[in-house]
Amino acid sequence: MATPDFIKNIRATAGHQLLYLPGVTAVVFDERGRVLLGRRSDNGEWSVVGGIPEPGEQPAEAAVREVYEETGVECVVERVVLVQTLRAVQYGNGDICQFMDVTVACRATGGEARVNDDESLEVGWFEVDALPGMREFATFRIEQALADEPTWFAQPGEFALGVAGVGVTPAGH
Incomplete structure (x- = not known):
């Protein structure tokens, strides 16, 4: 996931120390019951769509924005699926983050699934009984x-799964 500017500004003074951040994940279904997935550019793996809300942005608003930015699909949020604090992860650049993830179920309302930014290598709709290999997170x-x-x-x-397979869990976390 691309790092928002407000996080870059915090990192300029906070360094690599642990940041506890909000996250949203959108599980989007179309009218046929297929689920929308993207193959991430950071690790090459298929996953559901997610990101970080901007300051003041509601989780549902962030989910809709992230889905459109990454896939070109328009959607509406129908319900909260889960709320979970994930294990802290350390990224390749040394930054350590821990996310409180709010996952929402969404219904596609328009647009056409496509790679819409640099966060995905591929985007597509998948039958739920024929999903590509994915991490348990997704x-x-x-x-x-x-x-x-x-x-x-x-x-x-109870501790949760890591963040969509990026980074490694630091010692002691």
Whole structure:
């Protein structure tokens, strides 16, 4: 995921220390029940769409913006799927981040799936029973979006999956 300017400004004075940040993940379905995925340019893996909300931006607004920016697909948010703090990750440049992820289920309303920025190598619609290989981060979110259940929350003391497979978990985290 591209680093927003406000994070770059914080990093200019905070250095590489741990930043606790908001994150949104969008699980988008079309009228046929297919799920929208992008093959990430940072690690070459397929995943659901996600990003960081801008200051003052609501999670649903950020999800809709991220989906359009990355895939060209317009969507509406229908419900919150899960809320989860992810394990801290250290990126190749030394930055350490930990995300509080709000995952939302979305319905596509327009646009055409395409690579719409430099964060994706490919974008496409997939049948849920024929998904490409993905990390548990993405498959768990798709499963929860398909489930007719209340919002999923991690239980006290339960730690979550890493951020879409980027970075490594630093020692002690």
